[in-house]
Amino acid sequence: MSPSFRFIDHGQGGSPGCMKIALRGQTPPTGRQVLIEVEYAGVNRPDVLQRSGSYPPPPGASPYLGLEVSGRIVALGPDAKERQVGELVCALTPGGGYAEYCLADERHCLPVPAGMDLRAAACIPENYFTVWTNLFERAKLQAGEKFLVHGGSSGIGLTAIQLAHAFGAEVWTTVGSQEKADACIKAGAAHAILYKEQDFQSVAMRTTGNYGMDVILDMVGGKYINKNIHTLALNGRLVQIAFLEGSKDSIDAMPIMIKRLVFTGSTLRPRSDEDKGQIALSLVEHVFPLMAQGKCLPIIHSTFALAEAGKAHELMESSRHIGKIVLKVKER
Numbered sequence: 468m469s470p471s472f473r474f475i476d477h478g479q480g481g482s483p484g485c486m487k488i489a490l491r492g493q494t495p496p497t498g499r500q501v502l503i504e505v506e507y508a509g510v511n512r513p514d515v516l517q518r519s520g521s522y523p524p525p526p527g528a529s530p531y532l533g534l535e536v537s538g539r540i541v542a543l544g545p546d547a548k549e550r551q552v553g554e555l556v557c558a559l560t561p562g563g564g565y566a567e568y569c570l571a572d573e574r575h576c577l578p579v580p581a582g583m584d585l586r587a588a589a590c591i592p593e594n595y596f597t598v599w600t601n602l603f604e605r606a607k608l609q610a611g612e613k614f615l616v617h618g619g620s621s622g623i624g625l626t627a628i629q630l631a632h633a634f635g636a637e638v639w640t641t642v643g644s645q646e647k648a649d650a651c652i653k654a655g656a657a658h659a660i661l662y663k664e665q666d667f668q669s670v671a672m673r674t675t676g677n678y679g680m681d682v683i684l685d686m687v688g689g690k691y692i693n694k695n696i697h698t699l700a701l702n703g704r705l706v707q708i709a710f711l712e713g714s715k716d717s718i719d720a721m722p723i724m725i726k727r728l729v730f731t732g733s734t735l736r737p738r739s740d741e742d743k744g745q746i747a748l749s750l751v752e753h754v755f756p757l758m759a760q761g762k763c764l765p766i767i768h769s770t771f772a773l774a775e776a777g778k779a780h781e782l783m784e785s786s787r788h789i790g791k792i793v794l795k796v797k798e799r
Contacts, residue, residue, distance in 0.1 A: 469493045474566030475532055475776045480520040483777040483784070486532075493568055496544035499740075500570045503556065507589035507770075508564040509535040510779045510792040511622070512686075512709065513736065518780065524562055525737040532776075533564020534736070536571070537579065537589035538797070547573045555579045559592035559743060561736075565776055567796055574744030577751060580758040590765035590791040594626040595754060596746050597708060597735050602627055602684055603634070604749070605731055606704040610635025612681035613700065615671060617691065619656060620647035622765075622791045623708070627684055628654045629763040630754065639680065641667050643786070650789045654766065668694045679703060687711050693718040699728050707732030766790035 469492035476489035496502045514532045516522030524530055537557040540550055550556070550573045557579060558571035579588045602608050608631060616627040619640030631638050632655030640651045641662040648659035658674060660667045671680055679700035685691055689712025695705050696718060703726060723730060735743070757763045768788040771779040773796045782788055 469495075472567040473773065474563070475773065477518045477532060480518055483518070483780040486518065486776045486780070488774050494570065496542055496547065496570055498544050499546045499548075499573050500544040501540045501547055501550050501556075501558075501573050501576060502542040503536055503538045503558060503569050503571060503576075504541045505536045505538040505564065505567055505569050505796045506585040507537045508533045508566075508569075508773075508794045508796055509589045509593055509622075510776075510783060510794060511535070511593045512711075512783065513593075514565075515780050515783050527561075528736065529560070529562025529570075531563040531565065533562060533566065533569065533794075534560055535589060535592035536560055536564040536569050536796075537585040538569075540576075541568075543573075549573050550576055555585065555588075557585075557588040557591050559596055559735075559747070565773065565794060565796075567773075572740050572744070574740060575747055577747055577755075580755050582761075583758065583764070586770065586793055586795070587765045587767065589793055590622065590767060591750075593735070594622045594765070594791070595630075595750055596743065597623060598626045598630055598684075599750055599754065600735070600746050601706045601708055601733060602631065602682070603753075604746075605733060606682045606684070606706045606729075608634065608636055608682050612636050613639070613675060613678065614682045614684070615639040615641075615667075615680045615698070616684045617641045617667075617687050618711075619651040619654075619659065620789045621686070623686060625651070625654050625766050625790055626763075628656050632656070633757055633763050636682075639671055639674075647789055650766075668698045671698050675700075682706070684708065689713045689716055692716045696720075696722050696728065696730070699726060701726050702728070704729040704731065708734070768792055770795055 556576040559575040686709035688710030
């Protein structure tokens with residue numbers, strides 16, 4: 468019989484209170500998988516959506532919550548050749564990260580950056596994979612361009628602000644409070660728009676002399692879709708990565724044609740293992756050197772014990788946080 472370990476079970480889903488500590492047996496790694504003894508697990512918006520029943524995992528993925536972890540590799544699959552037992556890593560997982568042990572593909576494991584602890588390392592995979600592939604590979608953001616990210620105080624938002632600033636873009640963001648605006652400015656944003664008081668389209672056009680944005684990264688959707696299109700500059704690129712306000716709206720598509728716009732988007736979880744592995748290699752090549760210099764580091768708001776996963780989800784749903792929310796999995 469395989470040894471049992473603690474994990475968060477969300478049953479049939481529902482409110483944050485549906486999540487409970489449960490036990491299940493270990494599954495040995497197969498193929499290129501590694502088994503990680505988890506120290507910390509990052510909490511992400513897709514976890515909240517999956518728990519509530521609105522974001523089912525793709526075919527073949529774990530039915531359990533948790534898309535990123537940090538910890539120590541304790542076992543290797545028969546085809547895993549790039550990692551070693553005992554190695555400290557952070558990893559993008561196919562689910563199941565809210566647990567004492569978690570499986571991940573070795574290609575989706577990253578070394579812990581020099582000088583970084585495991586708590587911060589657990590915040591890298593989901594946000595940095597997402598931002599890098601969408602902002603730099605899809606939108607091809609360049610130095611000197613004007614970039615707007617909505618929801619700048621979220622984990623994704625702060626990651627996008629830091630990376631865009633580090634690579635030479637001028638950054639705008641939308642936030643819900645002055646406290647969040649201050650945090651975004653500190654992270655590298657040149658302009659923070661208080662969306663409850665200001666119309667982001669009007670502010671963006673006014674502050675750029677009616678030029679607009681070269682790139683917009685949006686997680687909101689809904690009525691923002693049309694406003695984003697009208698805020699883009701000539702040859703601008705809009706990248707959609709989530710729909711907090713829904714995926715449907717009436718839009719005027721004429722500016723797409725007139726301004727030669729690109730409207731694209733992606734989701735990370737359904738992408739192939741090979742795709743995710745390539746993103747991991749790009750992060751090590753382009754972003755890890757910045758982290759070694761103390762730049763573009765994860766910004767952490769709160770840490771909860773594994774048994775307090777419900778409280779972590781309540782905080783995320785409240786949107787009071789600035790930066791990442793983390794679960795401390797391993798008990799000392």
